Amino acid sequence: MTADAFEPKTFDIPEFRLQKGQLMRDVTLAYRTLGTLAPDRDNVVLITHGYTSGPQMIDPGAAVGEGSWNALVGPGKPVDTNRYFAIAANMLGSSYGSTNAASFDPVSRRRYGPRFPDITVSDIIATQRLLLAQHGIDKLVAIVGPSYGGYQAFQWAVDYPDTVKGIAPVVTSPSVPRERSEGRVARLRASLSQHPNWNGGDYYDAGGVLETLIEIRVAVLKTYGTEARLRDTMSDPAEIEAAIRDEATKWAKGFDANSMIILAKALRTFDVTAQFAKIRAKVLYVLSRTDELFPPELAATVMPALKAAGVDADYLLLDSEYGHSASGRDAHKWAPCLRAFMESLG
Structure with missing residues (x-):
C-alpha cells in the first residue's frame, strides 16, 4: 500500500462508544500517509499532531504553530518513509476533516456545535486504533508528535502498551493540571x-x-x-x-x-503519570529550552518518574530560540537524535 501526504483520506466508524458512555454515530477520521505499508504491516509510524494543527504538519512548509515536520518525516529523513509507513491522523473533534462541532449530528440532523460530546484523549487515540485496524495494523514501530501530539503518544503507551515499540513525545507533558x-x-x-x-x-x-x-x-x-x-x-x-x-x-x-x-475540555482528565509502570515502549522525551508552555524544568520530574517506573527513557533538551515551535523550526538540531531513536527500535 502506498499513498501521498497530499491526498487526504477519510475513515468512517459507524458507531463509536466514548469513554464516558455516549454513543457517537457515523464518525469520520481524516488522515494522510507517506511511504509503503510492508506486506506484514510491521513498519508503521503514527504521527500525532498538535492542538491547533493537523495532518498537514508533515507537508513541506506547512504553516502550523509547531512548525512543519516535513524535515523529520519523509524519504531519507529521521522517520524515513523509504522504510516506514507514516500515518498522520486528524484528531476526533479537531478541524481538517474529522468529525467535529461543525459536522452534522446524524441523529438530530443539525450541527453538533456546543452539543459535541465530551471526549477524552483516550477517545481520540481509540479512533486512531480503529483506523489502524482497518488497514490490518495491530503493531506500531513508533508514535511521534509535538505538543497535544505528545499527549496522544503518552496516552497510547499506557492504554495500549503492547502495541508500540517506542514513543517520542516532543514539547509536551504526560499530564495537564485540571485547573x-x-x-x-x-x-x-x-x-x-x-x-x-x-x-x-x-x-x-x-x-x-x-x-x-x-x-x-x-x-x-x-x-x-x-x-x-x-x-x-x-x-x-x-x-x-x-x-x-x-x-x-x-x-x-x-x-x-x-x-x-x-x-x-478533553484535557481535563489527562494525566498518565500514575500509570508510567504500564509503559513498555522506549521513550524519547524532547523539550525546548525557550518553550513557555512546556519549560525544560518539566524534565526534572518526568524523567525520574519514568526511570522509577522501569521505563527505558532518554531526554533531549533542544537548544532553540523558537520556543514551542522549535521541534519543526529547528528540526535539524534534533533530527540526528530522532534518527538514532528510530534505529534503536529495529
Missing part, C-alpha cells in the same frame, strides 16, 4: 462570547466568529515563539506584528472555534 485545562476553556469561552455571532457556540448560520478567533490566534502564536522566527527575516516591529496577524488570519479561516473548546 489549567479548566482555565483555558473558561478563557476561550469568555473571549469568544464577546463576538456578536457567538450565540452560545451556535454561530454557523450567523457568519462565524472569525475576528475573535484571529485575536485568540495572535496571542497563541506569540507564546509559540513566532516573533523569534519572524525576526530571522524582519526587523520592523510593525512588520512582524502584521505578519503574525496574517498568519493568524489564514489559520482562523480554516479552524473551528468550537474545536478549540472540545480539545481543551
Whole structure:
C-alpha cells in the first residue's frame, strides 16, 4: 500500500462508544500517509499532531504553530518513509476533516456545535486504533508528535502498551493540571462570547466568529515563539506584528472555534503519570529550552518518574530560540537524535 501526504483520506466508524458512555454515530477520521505499508504491516509510524494543527504538519512548509515536520518525516529523513509507513491522523473533534462541532449530528440532523460530546484523549487515540485496524495494523514501530501530539503518544503507551515499540513525545507533558485545562476553556469561552455571532457556540448560520478567533490566534502564536522566527527575516516591529496577524488570519479561516473548546475540555482528565509502570515502549522525551508552555524544568520530574517506573527513557533538551515551535523550526538540531531513536527500535 502506498499513498501521498497530499491526498487526504477519510475513515468512517459507524458507531463509536466514548469513554464516558455516549454513543457517537457515523464518525469520520481524516488522515494522510507517506511511504509503503510492508506486506506484514510491521513498519508503521503514527504521527500525532498538535492542538491547533493537523495532518498537514508533515507537508513541506506547512504553516502550523509547531512548525512543519516535513524535515523529520519523509524519504531519507529521521522517520524515513523509504522504510516506514507514516500515518498522520486528524484528531476526533479537531478541524481538517474529522468529525467535529461543525459536522452534522446524524441523529438530530443539525450541527453538533456546543452539543459535541465530551471526549477524552483516550477517545481520540481509540479512533486512531480503529483506523489502524482497518488497514490490518495491530503493531506500531513508533508514535511521534509535538505538543497535544505528545499527549496522544503518552496516552497510547499506557492504554495500549503492547502495541508500540517506542514513543517520542516532543514539547509536551504526560499530564495537564485540571485547573489549567479548566482555565483555558473558561478563557476561550469568555473571549469568544464577546463576538456578536457567538450565540452560545451556535454561530454557523450567523457568519462565524472569525475576528475573535484571529485575536485568540495572535496571542497563541506569540507564546509559540513566532516573533523569534519572524525576526530571522524582519526587523520592523510593525512588520512582524502584521505578519503574525496574517498568519493568524489564514489559520482562523480554516479552524473551528468550537474545536478549540472540545480539545481543551478533553484535557481535563489527562494525566498518565500514575500509570508510567504500564509503559513498555522506549521513550524519547524532547523539550525546548525557550518553550513557555512546556519549560525544560518539566524534565526534572518526568524523567525520574519514568526511570522509577522501569521505563527505558532518554531526554533531549533542544537548544532553540523558537520556543514551542522549535521541534519543526529547528528540526535539524534534533533530527540526528530522532534518527538514532528510530534505529534503536529495529
